[in-house]
Amino acid sequence: MPMDVEQQVSVIGLGYIGLPTAALIARSGAKVLGIDVSAHVVDTVNSGRVHIEEVDLDGLVQGVVSRGLLRASLTVEPSDVFVIAVPTPVSEDNAPDISYVLNAARTIAPVLKAGDTVILESTSPVGTTDAMRDLLRTLRPDLKMPGAGVGSADIAIAYCPERVLPGRILVELIDNDRCIGGITPRCARKALGFYRQFVRGACITTSARAAEMVKLVENSFRDVNIAFANELSVIAERAGIDVWEVIRLANRHPRVNILQPGPGVGGHCIAVDPWFIVHSDPENARLIRTAREVNDHKTDHVVAKASDLIDLFPGEDVACLGLAFKANIDDFRESPAVKVAARLARRYGRRIKLVEPYARELPVDFVGTGAELIDLDSALERCGVFVLLVDHDMFKSVPADERVGKAVYDTRGIWPDQPVRVPESGLRAVGG
Known part of the structure; x- marks a missing residue:
């Protein structure tokens, strides 16, 4: 009315x-x-x-x-x-x-x-x-x-x-x-x-x-379920199994609906609100607290795995794709992608190139690191190592022939056909 x-x-x-x-x-x-x-x-x-x-x-x-x-x-x-x-x-x-x-x-x-x-x-x-x-x-x-x-x-x-x-x-x-x-x-x-x-x-x-x-319950429910997916991704990675294939097949069960893993959890709600419940009753909010810890740890895990890949290609620039906390928006609040990319920038400096179609300038997290904001086409031309952090539609649209020869760590499962690149030393790189 x-x-x-x-x-x-x-x-x-x-x-x-x-x-x-x-x-x-x-x-x-x-x-x-x-x-x-x-x-x-x-x-x-x-x-x-x-x-x-x-x-x-x-x-x-x-x-x-x-x-x-x-x-x-x-x-x-x-x-x-x-x-x-x-x-x-x-x-x-x-x-x-x-x-x-x-x-x-x-x-x-x-x-x-x-x-x-x-x-x-x-x-x-x-x-x-x-x-x-x-x-x-x-x-x-x-x-x-x-x-x-x-x-x-x-x-x-x-x-x-x-x-x-x-x-x-x-x-x-x-x-x-x-x-x-x-x-x-x-x-x-x-x-x-x-x-x-x-x-x-x-x-x-x-x-x-x-x-x-x-x-608080709505956002905690989502956080707990994302934590399950993120924990599963770490376990599958260690076992050499494609977690996205596992989730896709498991979700064919009529009563199973596993969410998609990523580099952590961000945004103004899900990464924050569960702590309100934990703070009000820490003795009983055990599962909710653990989910928060699992999702925060996933960010640390991604930084470690991305660093392992970057170290295999010491002479190459690195493109971190995405800074927003989720796909196709300009919201960087509590974004795990920002946390991952900023930590990599502090470690690798000018080698880090950031691709974020929804950003006009870099967040303050990157001040003094030497990291550079570039567009996707420039990244594909200049960078040999890619760390996929956000599943923006723009990134999904990159065809396989434009990704030939790239070493990729894919935290979102958007380049499933990416071949694993082996460095000149013969060591096996981290795959998608």
Whole structure:
């Protein structure tokens, strides 16, 4: 259904989730204000442009900005609905950091008024929505916050996590089911009414704590299953067996669905969120912790195997294909490909050539290493050793005759027909 045109919505955080969400709400007809701490982001959005790559997002933002439905600011203003979509990282000891969420609550507290709805979308440890409510209660004692024996509250507070796939964010924000958790059932119903204005998927209500756990469970489930594939790949490699053939054949069983291995796990969710569960109950989250350790170790394993291959060809340049955390996107957050390539660059310096079609410049991880960003055609001409880290469609399209004579370590199984190159010393190289 169309959005209430009188409704004022503020989205706090204009990142990979916040900006698409703000633009979609604006397209539905509401007046939307996007808040961000970066002046660059604010200026970019207000000019009708985007600072992130996402399919169809640029045209959508340009349209809603030109119609006056979306604008950005460094300063919060009164609204009817506040959607918080800020980062929730982990510290060096893997403890969750909810300071960005609490800072967002501090930001909106002065402009809250009776009847407003506050919705947290950031992936968060269980209890974060309650903590946000408690902070708002302290900052605004004049407003009745939900829960703790309060009957009719002035403010509705809920938690509703995104569950989207980069490259399909705009489609999935609308079509995917949403799990809406309220501090109270009344809060959940208020948030439900908001999401039904622009979400076609089913909107299901529950408690805030259950919704927080649902999001963590979804990403932990995927992490555990990826860990199985990554562990299997190491075992198969040592046994001299093609792991992709094994997985392909095993998946012909009607009740088996093994995922694909890679150089580790990256992204803003799967590589981070399982630690929230582990931190909350370390004694019982044994499988989840082990999966995280397996996936992190796979990155170390890839660095070691790639180094073995590079050392067999000491006079040749090395092409690392891909830096994104998954195929066909420009998102490098927590990317195992970046970690592998950066460690190789620190060891081999100028020999390392980086091919990433979605990067205009190298991430800061490569500063001072001497590594160079080049295109795929240049890599095929100049490099004798290839380390395949991301299965971008561009890399899959390289025909076998253009790869003749290349020594390859393939972590994604995209060049299965690549012959093993033997160095002049006669030692056998690492195959795909």
